[in-house]
Amino acid sequence: MSWKTLIEFWSQISRCGAQPAQRMRAQRRLVTSESVAVAPCEVLEARSLPSALSIVIDYRFDTNNFFDTQEKKDLFQQVANLYAARITDNLGAITPSGRNTWQAVFTDPATGQSSTVSNLSVSSDTIIVFAGGRDLEGDTLGVGGPGGYSAQGSSSWLAIVDRRGQSGAAGSHPTDFGPWGGSITFDTVGTSWFFGSTTVGLDGDEADFVSVAMHELGHILGFGTSESFDNLVLNGRFTGPKSVAEYDLTGNPLLDSDNSHWANAVTDGGLETAMDPAIPLGKRKLFTNLDWAALDDLGWTLTSTNPAASPTLTFPGSIPTFVRGGARVVVDTSATFSNPGNLTLKGSQLQVSTIMNGGKYDAVTITTGNGITKSGATLKYNGVSIGTYSNGLGTLAFKITFSSKASNEAVEACLRNLQFYTTSQQAGTLDRTLSIRILNMNGQNSAPTLKTVHVL
Ligand SMILES: [Zn+2]
Known part of the structure; x- marks a missing residue:
């Protein structure tokens, strides 16, 4: 059986990665403005009703034209909407103005190099994903993860950029995650991609785009890439209570040696999980209830209906x-x-x-x-x-x-x-x-x- 390694990457921007400086914490650049008489959460007080998350996919860095048709972009959006339909967290808007400024830091999908966008506006309840492709090493099909940032301004502004009003994401032992977004890269050389909303026509030598997109978006949302995830890792297993309850076996679900995926071939209800490290060619894997449970554990608020639930x-x-x-x-x-x-x-x-x-x-x-x-x-x-x-x-x-x-x-x-x-x-x-x-x-x-x- 031919296997290809899916991602991990986020290393460029991860706290434990090779270039931790890219994940700049607010306090390093804290420049308190004169007009700081604002409670940190005031921006969020106008918001009370839950609404679905929007995942906006931004192709401005797809300079290698991986997404060369509207159909491919539409399919990616369909996958993103599987998350959007289940996540009801209120994320504060990032609206730079005056002295409140920031730079989104992420991996440019076309080059693999760190890139920045200054003063990106991110609407409330919205996450932005810069997507594109380049020749990824070896058998890697895709890489993805949340971005970092640097920011300057009032303390409430810095809090919004850092955690979007997710109060549990504050402090040294966060239990929640509120990213602005990140970037995802797909392999452009040596991979035969299958773009289909169903698996009809998915051949044994093809890599399923939907599966890889779903996996990478899981990393964007903090699976294996957030402190609130890491804080639930103990001795190579994941201790999040929702995941433990969902796990088919007893005890804590087993993680891969990278502590950023389930162990390879971990199943849930007989289906292989989406967030294990690899996928066979010719196969589609969507989120299992165990994958969803991990997102729940790391801080996302989910609706009870699983849109990918089995018949x-x-x-x-x-x-x-x-x-x-x-x-x-x-x-x-x-x-x-x-x-x-x-x-x-x-x-x-x-x-x-x-x-x-x-x-x-x-x-x-x-x-x-x-x-x-x-x-x-x-x-x-x-x-x-x-x-x-x-x-x-x-x-x-x-x-x-x-x-x-x-x-x-x-x-x-x-x-x-x-x-x-x-x-x-x-x-x-x-x-x-x-x-x-x-x-x-x-x-x-x-x-x-x-x-x-x-x-x-
Ligand atoms: Zn991965």
């Missing part, structure tokens, strides 16, 4: 009985499908297999009704083609591959129309266990749901 199938009805030689039996007329992350169905696949006591005579198919009709191998819902299906027999799984026209309602109708039967009265009579799951909804899979079927 779920349920089969709550009574156990159906199939009588050999009799009519095919519907598996569950009250089956449900939920898609809390509103993940795209295009290219996803429903699979049904008999995992216990099955035999060569066991068959799974789909019947009509509930709006479902069939035309050859094509399935229609309310007259609209929603995909194709193939019957299951013996060890061959029943499958439906959904098209872009499939809706959540259509999938649920399909689940309610699944049928089990045997093709011979010689089939055994032990209870069958069916395993039903849906795969590859924007890279996410449902957990397999099991359903028992009696056979007489």
Whole structure:
């Protein structure tokens, strides 16, 4: 399997990195103005209602034209919006004026050199990401991290630049993080990038842009790059309570040796985490609940709904009985499908297999009704083609591959129309266990749901 190392970098601007001077703390340049009679948090008092974060991607430093089409920029924004939709922190506006001035310090994506922008205006509840590309060393696909700054002005101004009103980010043992933004760089040479909102067409030799963008934005937001993250690292593990509660194993989640990622191949609910250090080519990884939990632990306020949540199938009805030689039996007329992350169905696949006591005579198919009709191998819902299906027999799984026209309602109708039967009265009579799951909804899979079927 071919692996490529994702980032770490932030070293240029990290407190523990090679050039710590780039992360200038306010007090080093503190020039108190005469008009400082302002409480440090006054700027924020007008704000009370939570609203979603905006991540503004700024391409002024993309001089190597990595983002050479609007479609690529749109896709990056879609990924950024996955964060924006969940983060409700109020970040104070950085509005330089008069003696209150500052310089954003970050790595120029096109050169790898430190760069500055003087007196950048950053709106409230907004983070700015300078994005671009250059030839990154070795197998590195991307690098990213929050920027540093230098600032001059009143104490309230310095506090805004430093932490955007996140009071927990103050002091020597911060529990919160309020960055202005940072920069992200993607590899421009030797990487075959896949730009797609779904994984349809993602080949085994391609690097998935969505996955790498999601990972780098995680670093921008402080994963492995903030003091409030570092303060939760103990003996190579992460002690944040939300993460510990979410971790599939007991104890504190294991970190990579760099203490800036989960250990390689750490999973959550069976899915590999997005913030481990590497991703295989040909694969998409979005944030798992464990990745989100770490952002929660380092200080971000998250809405409870996970937009990247996995789909779920349920089969709550009574156990159906199939009588050999009799009519095919519907598996569950009250089956449900939920898609809390509103993940795209295009290219996803429903699979049904008999995992216990099955035999060569066991068959799974789909019947009509509930709006479902069939035309050859094509399935229609309310007259609209929603995909194709193939019957299951013996060890061959029943499958439906959904098209872009499939809706959540259509999938649920399909689940309610699944049928089990045997093709011979010689089939055994032990209870069958069916395993039903849906795969590859924007890279996410449902957990397999099991359903028992009696056979007489
Ligand atoms: Zn990383």
